Amino acid sequence: MQNFDYKTPTRLIFGKGVVEKLPSVMAQFGKKILLTYGGGSIKKIGLYQKVLELLKGYEIVELSGIQPNPKYDPSVLDGVRLCKEHNIDVILAVGGGSVLDCSKAIAAGACYDGDPWDLISYKVKAQAALPIVDIITLAATGSEYDSGGVISRTETNDKIGYLDPLLYPHTSFLDPTYTFTVSKKQTAAGIADAMNHTMEQYFVEDATLLNDGFCESMLRSLMVNGRKCIENPEDYTARAEMMLACTYGCNRILSLGNSQSGWPCHGIEHALSAYYDITHGEGLAIITPRWMKHILNERTLPRFVKYGINVFGIDANLDKWEIANKAIEETYKFFESINIPMHLREVGIDDSRIGEMAHHIAVNEGLENAYAPLTEQDIVEILTASL
């Protein structure tokens, strides 16, 4: 078991109607709020109006139009500029993981005199960040309970995961009813995202029995409840359980003491999203079973056997290789069953830039140190199998 140093100081306020507590939380900070959001879905569900009503008396500056795979330019740069111009005290992010990820980069950039990219690219360590409060409207990334964000820089095809303990949200509001209107497509992508977060912590060399059980429970719960959310978008219990499960995805609580996996599917998917701006969860769902097939060997076999038996209930008496292959097949079939496009061509990616992407991944993602080490050639093969 590995040593670790762990703390998640975020307060989770969870359940129907909890946004009523927003004023009591915001009262801890100053009066100047940067309100960040995306494309307007929060207006459709009345949340935008609700927030403004609850925060009467505050000075609210808005940054809207934050896109999925949030962009350094213009979103992060605009947000940083607004914070400095208006002397912002606290950021209130309302939306999904992209809005929150972007807000985290803004929070750090607002307290730094130089180019915020210095921080995101780890050239400079942030010394401070504005406090962040969020209201989550999409169950997927787990950003509401972790200290990271993923930022894309279009001109260099960079999509960088930026982590700093300063970036844990102060408080995350999670009301499952706000996810009732999330489309089937985005719900499915969220399921795949959270499932892959779990798998990235489960497929490791050295895992505890305890963490294996936590991860297996995550995967079973996400499949059962995720499917219910797609079948009946207003199933409160299913939406709630999916929302909570997603929250645990990236704050390490599922894998404390485990060895590191290197997060290979994320490493590969980040290039897909950076080059083609596809939906992150869909990219992960496409890559995952191909990555599994590619790394299945004598050494990794026992992990896949355990995964197959405990997550999919495959008969433990079957031949080990049969269990492992069935488990990979079940993974593929589950994603397919929730209507995720399972080929890169279906999301607009052909073979023309595979070499370029594989090179970018090999240079930037450190996957030669992953649980199953991946060379540039391995990455080419995984991407080609995903076409």
Add this chain to the structure above:
Amino acid sequence: MQNFDYKTPTRLIFGKGVVEKLPSVMAQFGKKILLTYGGGSIKKIGLYQKVLELLKGYEIVELSGIQPNPKYDPSVLDGVRLCKEHNIDVILAVGGGSVLDCSKAIAAGACYDGDPWDLISYKVKAQAALPIVDIITLAATGSEYDSGGVISRTETNDKIGYLDPLLYPHTSFLDPTYTFTVSKKQTAAGIADAMNHTMEQYFVEDATLLNDGFCESMLRSLMVNGRKCIENPEDYTARAEMMLACTYGCNRILSLGNSQSGWPCHGIEHALSAYYDITHGEGLAIITPRWMKHILNERTLPRFVKYGINVFGIDANLDKWEIANKAIEETYKFFESINIPMHLREVGIDDSRIGEMAHHIAVNEGLENAYAPLTEQDIVEILTASL
């Protein structure tokens, strides 16, 4: 699923050798430390000397002799007096859950002008508490990651669980090697304690699939690793996993969104420890299977069936009642197999005060609102069956 408001701000520094980081943590506070510990086992393992060496330059005031089932008088009162006399900045608790529980009550009492019992008995809400750092030497209570403590007041036979968000430790150091010298008896009691913490969150009316999996993983891991710790006290991996599992016992992470159980076994056991000062984990192990048998009925049957199948691997094709009864039997047999005395008479408790204890429990513990409501008569029956 129930609404919740949750935050565990404690930093966990876990693994072999991590105590070397103690100076960097303590540097955040002032120079005056109250060092709390128990009966001297920390001297035997060299930890006491190590701590003093690491904290050269600090003014250290000592409170030793804190007992299991820590006492309001003298320990809490002495600690509060010392904090006030020496203007203490931070408490460093070194030992097991009892030392830490006692230190939490001291931390609150030190910042209150009146009788500290006002706080523990919830007559007055604490407004502040001294920061607490701990180094844990016994895997059991989970106090290192929660905001509660249990304090006994001998003259009134009160044993009160005292909870306040102010009492989360600032930082908990968990080095599994410090638990190598824990006796088989105390190791077994620790296993039973952590298992019962989990069961108190698992046997509820309304639980998520996610939490059920977390709890089942806790129970399986505690049984497998606990047994290894008893067989080979210096098995680092087993001690480490048991230590981490115990840490999750009481901070609610296993049951966020579940309905409340009322913690019935703890309610009953607290009276046993208060009247007879027995080892808490042993009391829990004795009570648990008798409580299970007492509450098994049509309504609770499905929970016991799930428990039997997922925790003990009982054949799901058997008759439901057979599975449930087998599960209770397996629970009993596991505790027996790690040499816990499984009858009250073996720990010095006869039937002479059962009526008195049952009355005390019925009046003070609110078990009429438990998952399976318990009247005074029910408690008499459970205690009698445990003799």
